[in-house]
Amino acid sequence: MMKTKRIGVDLGGTNLRAGIVDETGTIICEESISTEAEKGPDHVIRNMIALIKKVKENHEVTSIGIGSPGPLDPYKGLVLSPPNLPGWVSVPLTEKLKQAFDIPVYLDNDANAAALAEASFGSGNKFSSVFFITVSTGIGGGYVLDNKIVQGAQGYAGEIGNMILQPGGPSWSNLNAGSFEALASGTAIGREGKERLGIQGGAEEVFEMAAGGNPVAQIIIDETVTYLAMGIANIAHIVNPSIFVLGGGVMQAKGQILNPLRTKVKDFLYPGLQETINLQPAKLGTKAGLIGASLLGSDPSKTVDNL
Numbered sequence: 005m006m007k008t009k010r011i012g013v014d015l016g017g018t019n020l021r022a023g024i025v026d027e028t029g030t031i032i033c034e035e036s037i038s039t040e041a042e043k044g045p046d047h048v049i050r051n052m053i054a055l056i057k058k059v060k061e062n063h064e065v066t067s068i069g070i071g072s073p074g075p076l077d078p079y080k081g082l083v084l085s086p087p088n089l090p091g092w093v094s095v096p097l098t099e100k101l102k103q104a105f106d107i108p109v110y111l112d113n114d115a116n117a118a119a120l121a122e123a124s125f126g127s128g129n130k131f132s133s134v135f136f137i138t139v140s141t142g143i144g145g146g147y148v149l150d151n152k153i154v155q156g157a158q159g160y161a162g163e164i165g166n167m168i169l170q171p172g173g174p175s176w177s178n179l180n181a182g183s184f185e186a187l188a189s190g191t192a193i194g195r196e197g198k199e200r201l202g203i204q205g206g207a208e209e210v211f212e213m214a215a216g217g218n219p220v221a222q223i224i225i226d227e228t229v230t231y232l233a234m235g236i237a238n239i240a241h242i243v244n245p246s247i248f249v250l251g252g253g254v255m256q257a258k259g260q261i262l263n264p265l266r267t268k269v270k271d272f273l274y275p276g277l278q279e280t281i282n283l284q285p286a287k288l289g290t291k292a293g294l295i296g297a298s299l300l301g302s303d304p305s306k307t308v309d310n311l
Contacts, residue, residue: 007026007027007028008026008027008066008302009024009025009026009027009032009063009064009065009066010024010025010065010066010067010068010069010298010299010301010302011023011024011025011056011059011060011065011067011068011069011298012025012068012069012070012071012117012293012294012295012296012297012298012299012300013052013055013056013068013069013070013071013294013297014071014114014117014293014294014297015039015048015052015070015071015072015073015089015114016039016073016088016114016293017039017041017073017086017088017089018038018039018041019036019037019038019039020036020037020038020039020048020051020052020055021034021035021036021055021293021294022034022035022036022052022055022056022058022059022294023035023059023294023298024059024060024063024065024298025294025295025298025299027302028125029121029124029125029295029299031291031294031295032063033059033063034059034294035055035058035059037051037055039051039089041088041089041090042090044090044091045083045089045091045092045095048089049095049097049100049101052101053100053101053104053105056068056101056104056105060105065107066107066108066301067107067108067109067110067300067301067302068101068105068107068108068109068110068301069109069110069111069112069117069296069297069298069299069300069301070097070098070101070109070110070111070112070297070300071112071113071114071116071117071118071293071294071296071297071300072086072089072097072111072112072113072114073086073087073088073089073113073114074086074113074114074115074159074160074163075113075159075160075163076111076112076113076159077158077159078110078111078112078113078116078155078159079155079159080096081096081097081098081099081109081110081111082094082095082096082097082111083095083097083111087177087178097109097111098110098111108301109301110300110301111300112153112155112159112297112300113144113146113159113162114144114293115136115138115144115145115146115162116146116153116155116162116296117146117292117293117296117297117299117300118136118138118146118251118286118288118292118293118296119134119135119136119145119146119147119148119153119162119249119296120146120148120151120153120296120299120300121288121291121292121293121295121296121299122134122136122249122251122286122287122288122292122296123136123148123151123249124151124295124296124299125287125288125295126249126286126287126288126292127247127249127284127285127286127287128148128246128247128249128284131245131246131247132149132150132246133147133148133149133150133243133244133245133246133247134147134148134245134246134247134249135147135148135239135243135245135247135248135249136148136248136249136250136251136286137164137235137236137239137248137249137250137251137252138250138251138252139188139189139190139232139250139251139252139253139254139255140189140190140252140253140254141189141190141191141253142165142177142185142189142191143164143165143184143185143188143189143235143252144162144163144164144165145162145163145164145165145239146162147161147162147243147245164184164235164239165179165183165184165185165189166179166180166183166184166185167180167183167184167235167238168180168181168182168183168184169182169183169184169187169188169231169234169235169238170182170187170231173186173187174186174187174192174195176189176191176192184231184235187228187231188228188231188232188235189254190206190207190252190253190254191207192228193206193207193210193211193224193225193228193254194206194207194209194210196210196224196227197209197210197213197221197224200220200224201213201218201220201221201224207253207254210224210225211225211257211260214260215260225260225261226264228254228261229261229264229265229268230268232261232265232268232269233265233268233269233271233272234272236248236265236269236281236283237269237272237273238272240269240273240277240281241273241274241277244277246282247282247283247284248281248282248283248284249284249285249286250262250283250284250285250286251285251286251288251289251292252286255285255286258285262283262285265283266281266283269281269283
Protein backbone atom coordinates (compact mmCIF):
# COMPACT_ATOMS: atom_id res chain seq x y z
CA MET A 5 0.00 0.00 0.00
CA MET A 6 1.42 3.35 -1.04
CA LYS A 7 2.12 5.83 1.75
CA THR A 8 0.35 9.19 1.62
CA LYS A 9 2.74 12.01 0.76
CA ARG A 10 2.23 15.71 1.38
CA ILE A 11 4.25 18.85 0.76
CA GLY A 12 5.38 21.00 3.65
CA VAL A 13 6.65 24.55 3.15
CA ASP A 14 8.58 26.43 5.82
CA LEU A 15 8.44 30.13 4.99
CA GLY A 16 10.97 32.05 7.05
CA GLY A 17 12.30 35.57 6.90
CA THR A 18 15.73 34.22 5.90
CA ASN A 19 15.19 30.81 4.31
CA LEU A 20 12.42 29.18 2.29
CA ARG A 21 12.22 25.39 2.43
CA ALA A 22 9.91 22.83 0.83
CA GLY A 23 9.84 19.08 1.15
CA ILE A 24 7.87 15.90 0.63
CA VAL A 25 6.82 14.27 3.90
CA ASP A 26 5.21 10.85 4.26
CA GLU A 27 2.62 9.75 6.82
CA THR A 28 5.33 8.62 9.27
CA GLY A 29 6.76 12.14 9.42
CA THR A 30 9.79 11.21 7.31
CA ILE A 31 11.12 13.89 4.96
CA ILE A 32 11.62 12.10 1.63
CA CYS A 33 13.23 15.03 -0.16
CA GLU A 34 13.86 18.66 0.65
CA GLU A 35 15.03 21.84 -1.07
CA SER A 36 15.98 25.21 0.40
CA ILE A 37 16.72 28.68 -0.98
CA SER A 38 17.10 32.17 0.45
CA THR A 39 13.73 33.84 0.98
CA GLU A 40 14.90 37.23 -0.34
CA ALA A 41 12.04 38.73 1.65
CA GLU A 42 13.14 42.28 0.83
CA LYS A 43 12.03 41.70 -2.80
CA GLY A 44 8.39 41.47 -1.74
CA PRO A 45 5.62 38.85 -1.74
CA ASP A 46 5.27 38.33 -5.50
CA HIS A 47 8.96 37.44 -5.84
CA VAL A 48 8.86 35.10 -2.83
CA ILE A 49 5.68 33.37 -4.03
CA ARG A 50 7.15 32.81 -7.50
CA ASN A 51 10.19 31.19 -5.88
CA MET A 52 7.94 29.16 -3.59
CA ILE A 53 5.97 27.79 -6.54
CA ALA A 54 9.20 26.91 -8.35
CA LEU A 55 10.56 25.20 -5.24
CA ILE A 56 7.36 23.17 -4.76
CA LYS A 57 7.46 22.09 -8.42
CA LYS A 58 11.05 20.93 -7.93
CA VAL A 59 10.29 18.70 -4.92
CA LYS A 60 6.94 17.58 -6.34
CA GLU A 61 8.52 16.16 -9.47
CA ASN A 62 8.08 12.35 -9.55
CA HIS A 63 5.81 12.41 -6.45
CA GLU A 64 2.03 12.19 -6.12
CA VAL A 65 0.97 14.44 -3.23
CA THR A 66 -2.42 15.07 -1.64
CA SER A 67 -1.95 18.57 -0.23
CA ILE A 68 0.37 21.49 0.50
CA GLY A 69 0.81 22.97 3.96
CA ILE A 70 2.65 26.22 4.69
CA GLY A 71 4.11 27.32 8.00
CA SER A 72 4.58 31.09 7.96
CA PRO A 73 5.46 33.87 10.37
CA GLY A 74 2.38 35.57 11.76
CA PRO A 75 0.17 37.37 12.12
CA LEU A 76 -1.97 35.50 9.63
CA ASP A 77 -5.49 34.23 9.15
CA PRO A 78 -5.43 30.42 8.86
CA TYR A 79 -9.12 30.27 8.02
CA LYS A 80 -8.89 32.57 4.99
CA GLY A 81 -5.32 31.63 4.07
CA LEU A 82 -4.07 35.20 4.40
CA VAL A 83 -0.60 36.30 5.51
CA LEU A 84 -1.43 39.58 7.23
CA SER A 85 1.67 41.61 8.19
CA PRO A 86 4.68 39.67 9.55
CA PRO A 87 7.52 41.97 10.73
CA ASN A 88 10.13 39.82 8.94
CA LEU A 89 8.24 39.68 5.63
CA PRO A 90 8.13 43.30 4.44
CA GLY A 91 5.30 44.19 2.09
CA TRP A 92 3.14 41.21 3.01
CA VAL A 93 -0.22 42.81 3.81
CA SER A 94 -3.24 40.49 3.60
CA VAL A 95 -1.56 38.32 0.95
CA PRO A 96 -3.90 35.48 -0.17
CA LEU A 97 -1.17 32.85 -0.13
CA THR A 98 -3.28 29.70 -0.17
CA GLU A 99 -5.36 31.02 -3.06
CA LYS A 100 -2.23 31.73 -5.14
CA LEU A 101 -0.87 28.23 -4.55
CA LYS A 102 -4.22 26.57 -5.25
CA GLN A 103 -4.24 28.33 -8.63
CA ALA A 104 -0.74 27.02 -9.33
CA PHE A 105 -1.27 23.39 -8.24
CA ASP A 106 -5.02 22.69 -8.03
CA ILE A 107 -4.73 20.70 -4.78
CA PRO A 108 -5.77 21.67 -1.24
CA VAL A 109 -3.48 24.23 0.43
CA TYR A 110 -3.36 24.96 4.17
CA LEU A 111 -1.71 27.82 6.07
CA ASP A 112 -0.78 28.24 9.72
CA ASN A 113 1.85 30.06 11.71
CA ASP A 114 5.25 28.45 12.04
CA ALA A 115 4.99 27.84 15.80
CA ASN A 116 1.68 25.99 15.34
CA ALA A 117 3.21 23.89 12.57
CA ALA A 118 6.17 22.96 14.79
CA ALA A 119 3.78 22.22 17.66
CA LEU A 120 1.80 19.81 15.48
CA ALA A 121 4.99 18.04 14.39
CA GLU A 122 6.25 17.62 17.96
CA ALA A 123 2.82 16.41 19.09
CA SER A 124 2.64 13.89 16.26
CA PHE A 125 6.21 12.60 15.92
CA GLY A 126 8.34 14.35 18.54
CA SER A 127 8.51 14.72 22.29
CA GLY A 128 4.74 15.06 22.66
CA ASN A 129 3.65 12.04 20.65
CA LYS A 130 2.44 10.05 23.67
CA PHE A 131 0.32 12.87 25.09
CA SER A 132 -3.16 14.19 24.32
CA SER A 133 -2.41 17.84 25.15
CA VAL A 134 0.89 19.39 24.09
CA PHE A 135 2.00 22.99 24.48
CA PHE A 136 5.00 23.80 22.30
CA ILE A 137 7.16 26.84 23.05
CA THR A 138 9.94 28.08 20.81
CA VAL A 139 12.51 30.33 22.48
CA SER A 140 14.67 31.88 19.81
CA THR A 141 15.00 35.41 18.41
CA GLY A 142 11.44 35.73 19.67
CA ILE A 143 9.05 33.54 21.63
CA GLY A 144 6.17 31.66 20.03
CA GLY A 145 3.78 28.96 21.08
CA GLY A 146 1.28 26.44 19.84
CA TYR A 147 -1.27 24.29 21.65
CA VAL A 148 -2.24 20.89 20.26
CA LEU A 149 -5.22 19.12 21.82
CA ASP A 150 -6.10 15.60 20.63
CA ASN A 151 -3.90 16.08 17.55
CA LYS A 152 -5.63 19.32 16.58
CA ILE A 153 -4.16 22.82 16.72
CA VAL A 154 -6.16 25.15 18.93
CA GLN A 155 -6.50 28.23 16.74
CA GLY A 156 -8.74 30.66 18.58
CA ALA A 157 -11.54 32.65 16.97
CA GLN A 158 -9.20 34.77 14.81
CA GLY A 159 -6.23 32.39 14.73
CA TYR A 160 -4.27 34.14 17.50
CA ALA A 161 -4.28 31.37 20.10
CA GLY A 162 -0.76 30.54 21.29
CA GLU A 163 0.64 34.05 20.70
CA ILE A 164 2.34 33.89 24.07
CA GLY A 165 5.21 36.23 23.19
CA ASN A 166 2.94 39.24 23.83
CA MET A 167 1.90 38.07 27.32
CA ILE A 168 2.84 40.75 29.88
CA LEU A 169 5.16 39.55 32.65
CA GLN A 170 6.52 42.89 33.86
CA PRO A 171 4.23 45.92 33.48
CA GLY A 172 6.24 48.86 32.17
CA GLY A 173 9.18 46.59 31.36
CA PRO A 174 11.35 46.69 28.23
CA SER A 175 9.74 47.09 24.82
CA TRP A 176 10.52 45.01 21.77
CA SER A 177 9.12 45.20 18.25
CA ASN A 178 5.35 45.81 18.22
CA LEU A 179 4.74 43.89 21.46
CA ASN A 180 3.56 45.04 24.88
CA ALA A 181 6.14 46.59 27.18
CA GLY A 182 7.36 43.91 29.56
CA SER A 183 6.18 41.09 27.31
CA PHE A 184 7.35 37.47 27.59
CA GLU A 185 9.37 37.89 24.40
CA ALA A 186 10.95 41.15 25.54
CA LEU A 187 12.15 39.48 28.75
CA ALA A 188 13.05 35.86 27.92
CA SER A 189 13.95 35.56 24.23
CA GLY A 190 17.37 35.29 22.66
CA THR A 191 17.01 38.94 21.67
CA ALA A 192 16.37 39.86 25.33
CA ILE A 193 19.44 37.94 26.50
CA GLY A 194 21.56 39.69 23.87
CA ARG A 195 20.17 43.10 24.87
CA GLU A 196 21.05 42.52 28.51
CA GLY A 197 24.52 41.30 27.52
CA LYS A 198 25.12 44.49 25.57
CA GLU A 199 23.83 46.74 28.37
CA ARG A 200 25.50 45.00 31.32
CA LEU A 201 28.59 43.43 29.78
CA GLY A 202 29.28 45.64 26.78
CA ILE A 203 29.33 42.66 24.41
CA GLN A 204 28.05 42.45 20.83
CA GLY A 205 27.86 38.67 20.42
CA GLY A 206 24.22 38.29 21.45
CA ALA A 207 22.74 35.46 23.51
CA GLU A 208 25.39 32.96 22.44
CA GLU A 209 28.18 35.06 23.93
CA VAL A 210 26.22 35.53 27.17
CA PHE A 211 25.82 31.75 27.50
CA GLU A 212 29.54 31.26 26.83
CA MET A 213 30.49 33.83 29.48
CA ALA A 214 28.07 32.32 31.99
CA ALA A 215 29.53 28.85 31.40
CA GLY A 216 32.97 30.36 31.96
CA GLY A 217 31.96 31.68 35.37
CA ASN A 218 31.17 35.34 34.64
CA PRO A 219 28.83 36.36 37.49
CA VAL A 220 26.95 39.06 35.53
CA ALA A 221 26.31 36.67 32.63
CA GLN A 222 25.11 34.06 35.12
CA ILE A 223 22.67 36.60 36.60
CA ILE A 224 21.30 37.36 33.10
CA ILE A 225 20.70 33.66 32.45
CA ASP A 226 19.13 33.21 35.89
CA GLU A 227 16.75 36.11 35.24
CA THR A 228 15.85 34.63 31.87
CA VAL A 229 15.06 31.29 33.51
CA THR A 230 12.84 33.08 36.03
CA TYR A 231 10.84 34.83 33.30
CA LEU A 232 10.54 31.60 31.32
CA ALA A 233 9.25 29.92 34.48
CA MET A 234 6.67 32.68 35.00
CA GLY A 235 5.42 32.40 31.44
CA ILE A 236 5.18 28.62 31.54
CA ALA A 237 3.38 28.72 34.90
CA ASN A 238 0.83 31.18 33.50
CA ILE A 239 0.15 28.86 30.56
CA ALA A 240 -0.04 25.82 32.86
CA HIS A 241 -2.72 27.51 34.94
CA ILE A 242 -4.75 28.38 31.83
CA VAL A 243 -4.68 25.16 29.76
CA ASN A 244 -2.91 22.60 32.02
CA PRO A 245 -1.24 20.63 29.18
CA SER A 246 0.14 17.13 29.70
CA ILE A 247 3.56 18.26 28.47
CA PHE A 248 5.46 21.41 27.53
CA VAL A 249 7.85 20.86 24.62
CA LEU A 250 10.58 23.48 24.44
CA GLY A 251 12.45 24.24 21.22
CA GLY A 252 14.24 27.08 19.48
CA GLY A 253 17.80 28.37 19.44
CA VAL A 254 17.97 29.39 23.10
CA MET A 255 17.04 25.86 24.16
CA GLN A 256 20.18 24.58 22.43
CA ALA A 257 21.84 25.71 25.68
CA LYS A 258 19.48 23.40 27.54
CA GLY A 259 22.16 22.41 30.05
CA GLN A 260 22.06 25.99 31.33
CA ILE A 261 18.31 26.43 30.94
CA LEU A 262 16.22 23.28 31.23
CA ASN A 263 17.15 21.83 34.64
CA PRO A 264 17.08 25.22 36.42
CA LEU A 265 13.77 25.92 34.67
CA ARG A 266 12.24 22.65 35.90
CA THR A 267 13.06 23.72 39.45
CA LYS A 268 12.15 27.40 39.15
CA VAL A 269 8.74 26.87 37.51
CA LYS A 270 7.51 25.18 40.70
CA ASP A 271 7.84 28.51 42.54
CA PHE A 272 4.95 29.86 40.47
CA LEU A 273 2.60 26.86 40.40
CA TYR A 274 -0.27 25.62 42.52
CA PRO A 275 0.99 22.79 44.78
CA GLY A 276 -1.06 20.26 42.85
CA LEU A 277 0.85 21.08 39.66
CA GLN A 278 4.35 21.24 41.07
CA GLU A 279 5.17 17.55 40.79
CA THR A 280 3.25 16.88 37.58
CA ILE A 281 4.61 19.71 35.41
CA ASN A 282 6.43 18.08 32.50
CA LEU A 283 9.03 20.10 30.56
CA GLN A 284 10.88 18.30 27.76
CA PRO A 285 13.23 19.43 24.97
CA ALA A 286 11.95 19.29 21.40
CA LYS A 287 13.14 16.31 19.34
CA LEU A 288 12.71 17.41 15.74
CA GLY A 289 14.91 20.52 15.74
CA THR A 290 14.90 22.60 12.58
CA LYS A 291 12.82 19.96 10.76
CA ALA A 292 9.74 20.52 12.92
CA GLY A 293 8.39 23.43 10.87
CA LEU A 294 8.55 21.55 7.57
CA ILE A 295 7.10 18.31 8.98
CA GLY A 296 4.35 20.17 10.81
CA ALA A 297 3.44 22.23 7.76
CA SER A 298 2.87 19.03 5.80
CA LEU A 299 0.57 17.77 8.54
CA LEU A 300 -1.71 20.78 8.15
CA GLY A 301 -3.22 18.98 5.19
CA SER A 302 -3.53 15.57 6.79
CA ASP A 303 -7.08 16.19 7.99
CA PRO A 304 -9.26 19.30 7.64
CA SER A 305 -10.29 18.77 11.28
CA LYS A 306 -6.68 19.28 12.45
CA THR A 307 -7.66 22.79 13.50
CA VAL A 308 -10.27 23.71 16.08
CA ASP A 309 -11.35 27.21 16.91
CA ASN A 310 -11.98 26.90 20.61
CA LEU A 311 -10.67 25.35 23.82
